[in-house]
Amino acid sequence: MGLLTYSPGRTRVKICGLRTAADIDAAVTAGVDAVGFVFYPPSARAVTPHIAAQLIARLPAGIDAVGLLVNASDEEYAAIRAVAPITLWQFHGDEAPERCAQIAQNEPWMKAARIGKQFAFDDFSLQYRDADAFLLDALVEGYGGGGVPFDWQGIPQTWASENAPRVVLSGGLNAHNVGEAIARLHPCAVDVSSGVESSKGVKDAALMTQFVQAVRAADAKTSSQ
Numbered sequence: 001m002g003l004l005t006y007s008p009g010r011t012r013v014k015i016c017g018l019r020t021a022a023d024i025d026a027a028v029t030a031g032v033d034a035v036g037f038v039f040y041p042p043s044a045r046a047v048t049p050h051i052a053a054q055l056i057a058r059l060p061a062g063i064d065a066v067g068l069l070v071n072a073s074d075e076e077y078a079a080i081r082a083v084a085p086i087t088l089w090q091f092h093g094d095e096a097p098e099r100c101a102q103i104a105q106n107e108p109w110m111k112a113a114r115i116g117k118q119f120a121f122d123d124f125s126l127q128y129r130d131a132d133a134f135l136l137d138a139l140v141e142g143y144g145g146g147g148v149p150f151d152w153q154g155i156p157q158t159w160a161s162e163n164a165p166r167v168v169l170s171g172g173l174n175a176h177n178v179g180e181a182i183a184r185l186h187p188c189a190v191d192v193s194s195g196v197e198s199s200k201g202v203k204d205a206a207l208m209t210q211f212v213q214a215v216r217a218a219d220a221k222t223s224s225q
């Protein structure tokens with residue numbers, strides 16, 4: 001179905017920062033809707049476009065292959081597009097809306113909002129109104145993937161409910177806190193990286209399974225209320 005198919009009561013799941021065939025197989029078995037590839041060389045989770053292409057070839061139909069970029073140059077982007085069949089773009093840097101649209105061409109894209117103590121939610125959603133989704137993350141050093149949650153209470157209630165169909169929640173999620181996040185915000189999807197790792201950049205199959213099970217349990221609880 002893909003990550004951005006909004007279906008209340010069925011929260012979509014993306015696991016980001018996959019680097020090996022075993023990671024892909026474990027994520028697929030766990031029941032994800034999308035897997036993410038980090039094309040940001042400073043990250044411990046970075047992959048080359050060729051590695052990503054090999055990993056994407058293992059994916060069954062219907063699971064999104066997300067390309068995560070941070071202020072990528074034209075050359076970096078061209079190298080990815082040449083070999084890796086990305087189905088959804090994630091812009092996690094300082095990209096202006098025009099740059100996101102230029103890179104994504106007519107493919108879906110989401111823009112990360114890096115949320116600190118104060119964040120202008122309305123300004124962000126207006127500025128990036130052409131995005132297919134808003135990915136909410138904590139403001140951390142190194143742009144993202146820090147395993148740090150932000151204060152969900154700081155999201156204005158009206159903004160959260162109006163934008164729920166295109167909110168992808170991330171930032172420090174794990175099997176223990178994702179249920180509360182879903183109950184509070186009812187996002188279209190959740191996105192995790194650090195919370196399913198045994199050490200930085202090393203995915204753990206059991207933690208991936210537990211994360212997806214926690215999402216399904218939260219959905220079941222919401223539906224029964």
Ligand SMILES: O=C(O)c1ccccc1N[C@@H]1O[C@H](COP(=O)(O)O)[C@@H](O)[C@H]1O
Nearest residue numbers: 016043144145147170171172192193194
């Ligand atoms: O994972 C990374 O290394 C990364 C690097 C630069 C930008 C974003 C990155 N990851 C994304 O960050 C969020 C939150 O991740 P976490 O669960 O808190 O570790 C998520 O969207 C990742 O895709």
